[in-house]
């Protein structure tokens with residue numbers, strides 16, 4: 248009983264810590280990158296919401312921000328970047344291109360990055376406005392808070 | 405140098421090789437025979453015409469017509485501030501043309517692009533291989549008969 252209580256509280260605290268220190272890796276390939284920049288830079292400043300550091304190494308980051316068109320030529324690269332990230336990790340699909348392929352329904356473009364890697368939050372828009380992105384970010388944080396957290400000594404069910 | 409004069413001298417020198425001269429949007433278009441491309445372009449590149457800049461080189465697919473493909477070259481003369489367009493028809497059965505990579509360095513990559521997208525074979529090109537699409541891609545995606553949604557993934561898709 249008390250063990251359950253402790254582990255639930257610990258789960259809560261971990262979730263709280265994780266949602267407010269989302270080191271992110273920007274995987275930017277196209278025009279959505281501009282909107283990522285304006286969201287991340289001082290004007291909209293998503294650091295206010297705890298998306299602190301931009302790590303340019305997938306091994307040090309918790310959130311993969313995929314901005315822009317992903318072509319079939321690039322798909323293995325994105326897959327490798329995702330595989331290199333350490334747990335826990337979340338993926339944000341930023342812009343219509345990453346959500347569904349967007350306006351590019353042709354031979355070259357992957358129709359949504361969820362065909363390559365699992366996605367936690369979808370942000371539509373071509374490109375999405377920074378407010379939309381912040382809204383998506385807060386939704387992702389809510390999701391992280393509610394999630395079952397994993398930690399090293401946790402008993403596996 | 406007047407543009408009219410350039411065309412006149414071209415006609416004088418390569419009379420039987422030039423099929424037609426037309427004007428569109430104020431720029432002349434030369435329709436020429438395939439085998440004379442290198443000679444004509446070299447002639448234009450030399451002084452006094454000095455069409456020394458290759459602005460662009462591309463291909464068009466007119467499916468259902470003969471010749472099906474058409475190569476388009478855009479030349480620019482810096483001293484005379486003039487543009488010239490050269491068009492060469494290519495039939496589907498014999499999709500070959502001389503490479504301009506020996507005359508202009510930028511033709512190298514432009515021709516690789518045309519090879520990648522249309523499958524035109526450039527004679528004398530130093531390194532003719534795909535530039536945009538990956539190795540193992542089959543077909544030429546900008547041809548009109550390439551299926552629009554035919555995708556060739558490189559890795560296993562999740563769904």
Ligand code: SF4
Pocket residue numbers: 277278279280314315316341342343344345349372373374375
């Ligand atoms: S969703 Fe729109 S803005 Fe974003 S990468 Fe695609 S085309 Fe560009």
